[in-house]
Amino acid sequence: MLERYPSLRKIVAALDDYLQRSYSDYFGPKATHPVAPLKAFKVIHDSLWGTNRFSWRELVLIDSPLFQRLRGIHQIGLAHYVYPSARHSRFEHSLGVATVASRAFDALQQRNQRRFHDIAYALDKENPDDALVRLREELRLAALLHDTGHSLYSHTSEIVYSEIPLLREAVRELGIIVGRKKGVGEVISFCLSRTGAVADLLARAKEKLIDDDFKKEVLDVDLENVSLLIVGRSKHPYLQFAADIISSDLDADKLDYLLRDAVFAGLPLRYDLERYLYTVNIAEDKLQDGDGHLEQLYKSLKIAADKKPPGNGSDYSYYESYRLRLPHQAMNTVEQIVICKFMLYSYIYHHSKVRAAEGLLAKLLFRAVEHWRRAGQEDLSVLMHFLDLIDGSLECPEFRESRDGRIVEYCERIRKRMLPRVVFDFVASTSSHAQGELLKDFFSILIDQPGKRDAVKLQFEEIMGSEILRLDPNLAKNWQDALWKTGAWLDVPGAPKFENIRLLVGSGKDARPLSAIFPIEYWIQAYEAHRYHVRVFAFSEYQEVVMKAARRACREVIKIEAEEFYELTERKRA
Amino acid sequence: MTAQTMSLGEFVKQLAVRMHNSKVPMPLKDERPWHELLYELKTSDFKPKPVFLNNLQFDWDGPYPRSRDLSDYIHGLHFTGCVSAANPSYDEISLDENLEKVWSSEKLDDEVSTFMAKVMDIVKKEFAV
Numbered sequence: 001m002l003e004r005y006p007s008l009r010k011i012v013a014a015l016d017d018y019l020q021r022s023y024s025d026y027f028g029p030k031a032t033h034p035v036a037p038l039k040a041f042k043v044i045h046d047s048l049w050g051t052n053r054f055s056w057r058e059l060v061l062i063d064s065p066l067f068q069r070l071r072g073i074h075q076i077g078l079a080h081y082v083y084p085s086a087r088h089s090r091f092e093h094s095l096g097v098a099t100v101a102s103r104a105f106d107a108l109q110q111r112n113q114r115r116f117h118d119i120a121y122a123l124d125k126e127n128p129d130d131a132l133v134r135l136r137e138e139l140r141l142a143a144l145l146h147d148t149g150h151s152l153y154s155h156t157s158e159i160v161y162s163e164i165p166l167l168r169e170a171v172r173e174l175g176i177i178v179g180r181k182k183g184v185g186e187v188i189s190f191c192l193s194r195t196g197a198v199a200d201l202l203a204r205a206k207e208k209l210i211d212d213d214f215k216k217e218v219l220d221v222d223l224e225n226v227s228l229l230i231v232g233r234s235k236h237p238y239l240q241f242a243a244d245i246i247s248s249d250l251d252a253d254k255l256d257y258l259l260r261d262a263v264f265a266g267l268p269l270r271y272d273l274e275r276y277l278y279t280v281n282i283a284e285d286k287l288q289d290g291d292g293h294l295e296q297l298y299k300s301l302k303i304a305a306d307k308k309p310p311g312n313g314s315d316y317s318y319y320e321s322y323r324l325r326l327p328h329q330a331m332n333t334v335e336q337i338v339i340c341k342f343m344l345y346s347y348i349y350h351h352s353k354v355r356a357a358e359g360l361l362a363k364l365l366f367r368a369v370e371h372w373r374r375a376g377q378e379d380l381s382v383l384m385h386f387l388d389l390i391d392g393s394l395e396c397p398e399f400r401e402s403r404d405g406r407i408v409e410y411c412e413r414i415r416k417r418m419l420p421r422v423v424f425d426f427v428a429s430t431s432s433h434a435q436g437e438l439l440k441d442f443f444s445i446l447i448d449q450p451g452k453r454d455a456v457k458l459q460f461e462e463i464m465g466s467e468i469l470r471l472d473p474n475l476a477k478n479w480q481d482a483l484w485k486t487g488a489w490l491d492v493p494g495a496p497k498f499e500n501i502r503l504l505v506g507s508g509k510d511a512r513p514l515s516a517i518f519p520i521e522y523w524i525q526a527y528e529a530h531r532y533h534v535r536v537f538a539f540s541e542y543q544e545v546v547m548k549a550a551r552r553a554c555r556e557v558i559k560i561e562a563e564e565f566y567e568l569t570e571r572k573r574a
Numbered sequence: 575m576t577a578q579t580m581s582l583g584e585f586v587k588q589l590a591v592r593m594h595n596s597k598v599p600m601p602l603k604d605e606r607p608w609h610e611l612l613y614e615l616k617t618s619d620f621k622p623k624p625v626f627l628n629n630l631q632f633d634w635d636g637p638y639p640r641s642r643d644l645s646d647y648i649h650g651l652h653f654t655g656c657v658s659a660a661n662p663s664y665d666e667i668s669l670d671e672n673l674e675k676v677w678s679s680e681k682l683d684d685e686v687s688t689f690m691a692k693v694m695d696i697v698k699k700e701f702a703v
Contacts, residue, residue, distance in 0.1 A: 172631075179634035181642050232635075288634050290613075315638065428655040437672035440656045444677075447650030448583025449643075450629075495650060532653055 001224065001300045002194075005173040007166055011191045014380045018387065019197035023065040027197035034060055037210045046092060048260055049099045055137065057221070058098065058144060060205040066148055066192065070094060072390030076261055077153040078357035079348050081417055083265035086348070090147045090154065093256055098143040100273070101252035104245050105136055107277040108324075115282065119238045119322065134219050135242060141221065142193070142229035142246050146253060149188025151386040152393055156358045158185050160365040161386045166379035178233040179293035186231050186247070188383075193227040224301065233297070237305050237319035241282040244324035250276075250337065258340045261348060269343050271336035279330035285323040290316035345496045346531045355491050356419040356537050363489070364399070364410040371404060406484055413487075413539075420487040422571045423547045424536035424554070430568045435560045442558045446492045446534060453492065460490050460553045464536070467549035475545075486542035488549070491535045547572070576683045580624040583647050584680070590657070591678045592694050594669040598701050602652065602659050602667045605645060606638050607701050611693070613639045620692065622685040 002009045020028030038056045045051045054062065061067055070090035079086045109116050109132070120128035120135075151157040161167060162184040174190065175181045182190075192198065202221075209215040225235040232247030234240055245252055255273060262269035289295055289307065298305045298319075308318050326334060348354060372382055393399070399411040413419065426439060445456045465479030468486055476482040483489060538546035547570060554560055554569075575584060593600050601607055609632070616627045632639035648667075651657045657667040682690065 175631050181631050181633060286637070288637060288639070290639055291632070291634065293634060428653065436655075437670060437676050440654060440670065440673050441676045443654035444583060444587060444651060444656050444673075447647060447654060448581055449646075451581030451583045451626075495646075495653060527653075 001177065001297070003300070005170075005177065007169040008173050008177075008187075008191060010166065010380070011170055011188070011383070012194050014384065015188075015191050015387075016195040016197050018384050019066065019192075019195060022388070026064050026066075027201060031201070031204065033201075034063065034205050034208050036208075038205060038208045039210060040214050044095060046096055046099065048256070048263060049096055052095070052099045054095075054098070055140075056205065056209060057137065057202055058140060060201060061141065061144055061198075062095070064201060066198070067091070067094070067144065069390055070147060070150070072392055073150050073152060073154055074391055075154065075257065076265075076348060077156050077354070078361065078414070079261075079265065079351070079354050081357050081419070082351050082353045083267075083348065086261065086265040088260055088264040090150055093260055094144050094147050096256040096260060097146060097252045098140045100255045101143040101245050102136060102140050103277055104252060104255075104280055104324075105139055105242065107280055108241065108282055112282055115322070122238055123236060130219055134221055135225075135239065137219070138221050138225045139229060139242050139245060141223075141226045143252060145193045145198075145226065146189055146230050146246065147185070148192050149185045149190075152389040152391050153358070153361055155185075156361050157365055157386060157389070158183070159362050160369060161383060163366075163369075164379045164382055167383065174231060176293055177297055178228070178231050179289065179291065179297075180232060182231050188387075190227050190231050193223060193230055199223055233294075235298075235301050236303055237287045237294070237298070237321040239322075240285075240287055241322045241324045248324060250324070250326065250334070254337070254341075258337060258344065261344055262340060265348055267343070267347055269340045271340050272333050276326075276330060276333045279327055279333070281325050281327060282322045283325040285321050286312075286314050286318040287321035287323075288314065288316045288318050292317075294319060341496055342527050342531075346527075350493050350531070350533065352422050352425075352533070352535060353419055355493060355535065356421070357414060357417075359489060359491055359537060360410050360414055360419065360487070361394075363484075364407055364414070367404065367407055367410075368399070368402075371402075371407075418539075420537035420539050421543065422535045423488075423538045423543055424550050424569050425571055426534040426569055427530060428532060429530050430565070435562045435565060438558050438560050439565070443534070447495075456557065457490050457492060460557045461488075463553040463556050464488055464490075464546070464549045467552045468542075468545055471545050471548060486546050487537060487539035488542070488546045489537055490553075491537055493533070495532055575680060575686055577622045577624045577685050577689065580626060580686055582626050582630065582643055585624060585626065586644070586647055586651070587677045588680065588682065588686075588690055589693060589697070590651075590669050591674055592690060593697060593701070594674055595678075596694065596698065598697055599665075600657070600667045600669075601665065601701065602648070602657075603665050605640070605648065608644060608648060609638055609640045611696060611700065612641055612644055614696070615693065620689065622689060624686065624689065 002012065024030045026033045038060070041053050041055050042059055043051050043053050068091070073090045074080065075088045075090055075093050076086055116132060117128055120131040124131035151161065167184050167187065170187050170191075171182065171184055174187050206215065206218060209218065222235065228234050229243050229246045232243045234243045247253070255276065258271065259273070287294060295307055305319055308314075308320065310316055369382060372385060377385065394411060394414065399407055402408050402411070428443065430439065445452050447453070461483060462479055465483040465488070468482040468488065469476060469479055476485050536546065536550045551566060554566070590600060612627070612630060613632055615623070616630055616632075630641050630643065632641050652659065652667065656673055657669055659667050
């Protein structure tokens with residue numbers, strides 16, 4: 001499958017080598033684990049989803065260092081600086097996703113027994129029941145492995161390592177293979193699941209099963225399908241519904257993290273999973289393939305899937321498929337999920353202190369990468385360096401005792417929660433002043449990515465840094481140092497997205513866009529206009545000088561002169 | 575602005591200005607015409623063509639090819655108040671008059687102007703349904 005994709009192949013090979021080198025007792029020729037004989041299954045209790053059963057194969061992965069390191073990565077980064085109890089990790093989240101994914105699969109199977117049999121028969125005419133058992137296990141393994149590519153403080157470090165050129169190229173290549181754009185974290189998880197190290201571990205574990213009779217009945221799983229499920233595809237178009245369970249807009253990942261983040265942060269936000277499971281269904285659909293990505297994929301997998309020419313209501317060539325669908329009876333749950341997502345963005349992910357802490361950390365990590373590069377580390381070494389890091393690494397000498405005083409300072413500030421504060425706060429609703437169109441134009445550039453966003457942000461920060469230096473020449477040697485010293489930057493968060501929600505509501509003749517049932521667009525506009533903040537941050541001790549400097553940057557970049565604007569946006573301490 | 579430097583956002587803004595001036599409705603609820611237009615432009619032999627089109631990636635996950643970057647940008651314009659959808663059914667978006675003046679003051683080179691004129695010919699046929 002990866003023959004024509006050199007970056008992905010390179011990363012898989014490097015990860016294979018990394019796992020065998022870093023954890024030689026689990027992966028590679030000298031591996032000794034699993035040591036003890038294995039039971040067919042065990043149960044694990046979760047605070048959200050109760051007591052759940054995990055198979056021997058899943059437990060072997062869970063017990064491996066590849067998965068155990070997720071215990072050390074907080075699910076929502078530095079949000080515990082604002083919500084002290086939000087200390088849940090990617091570990092329990094990944095277990096939760098496996099549980100929710102298989103509950104959704106079981107609900108679908110129960111509701112569609114004949115259809116499931118037909119799907120399974122198309123995959124394996126001799127043993128259709130085995131095909132379904134295998135698929136369920138592959139689904140759970142994909143759920144378990146979907147976040148293994150994360151590094152310290154989850155999405156904050158992802159911002160930094162997503163700049164690695166080799167990973168950018170890998171993202172592009174994977175986009176061609178699966179016909180959809182995926183994030184860097186998913187690309188790494190996809191590559192990890194394809195390593196020989198993981199396959200060997202599972203093969204070795206099978207020999208350790210206690211019960212010989214059970215061993216004879218064990219079905220092999222297709223790790224290629226596991227890797228595809230992680231990125232929202234599958235080895236056959238009929239199985240697209242399973243991929244939707246793992247990676248879509250209402251996937252098991254979202255169903256777990258929305259509730260887990262809310263519960264652990266202590267926010268009274270809920271949605272009704274039972275109703276979701278009661279209503280979720282599959283429907284026949286067309287998997288469009290105008291560019292031929294899927295045709296290439298299925299050919300490389302030697303899958304005999306029948307590609308249809310355009311027609312029959314489709315403008316593009318397509319494969320017949322089954323997709324996850326929510327009927328109109330599920331609208332209550334969909335609304336709850338949408339509200340829950342909005343609220344979590346506003347309350348947690350975009351909270352000013354969370355953004356401040358994560359902004360500091362991102363700056364620290366970008367600087368650390370500069371040092372690694374200067375020391376001769378190539379793209380792959382930088383990636384492996386990130387895989388060595390977990391949240392606790394911030395306590396390690398690499399950062400706390402760095403030779404670079406700036407890294408030490410930012411590290412201490414994060415550890416002691418000496419975070420920057422907001423000195424300017426732009427919200428779309430503040431554009432109602434006399435020169436509101438200039439602020440709107442500024443926003444239209446900041447949301448243009450990839451585009452002029454980075455250049456305009458740099459221009460703003462350069463003017464701000466230069467002005468800080470003009471106001472206090474003793475503060476630093478150049479504008480970049482002035483920004484670093486004062487902790488000043490322009491913070492532009494991403495907005496919540498609902499990429500494909502329209503495709504997942506309704507089925508058959510009743511299929512309608514979600515917006516036809518409730519006005520999601522209006523919700524987004526009304527909500528985001530008041531909740532989407534672009535901010536200027538600065539350390540408390542430099543608040544005054546940064547405020548003056550940011551005012552100049554606003555005048556030069558946004559071109560706003562109206563005093564009313566500054567009264568609305570400046571955040572002065574009373 | 576040249577074909578080399580034009581970004582997706584700048585293209586959408588220039589298109590919005592021309593659609594606003596030509597009174598061509600700008601759909602919001604149904605994004606399909608936007609995505610199909612961009613897909614057509616990406617796969618067409620138009621010369622000259624802005625470079626950003628070559629790098630635009632489309633997801634094959636529904637009834638039409640869909641660019642996530644385009645979708646994000648249109649929605650971004652919406653929630654930052656650059657465009658509004660204050661009609662009862664949120665079918666269409668409208669552009670702020672003052673913002674239209676700011677965006678239309680952007681200088682385009684001849685190649686980009688010619689390209690935008692060709693795009694408007696398509697848009698008038700395909701969006702005005």
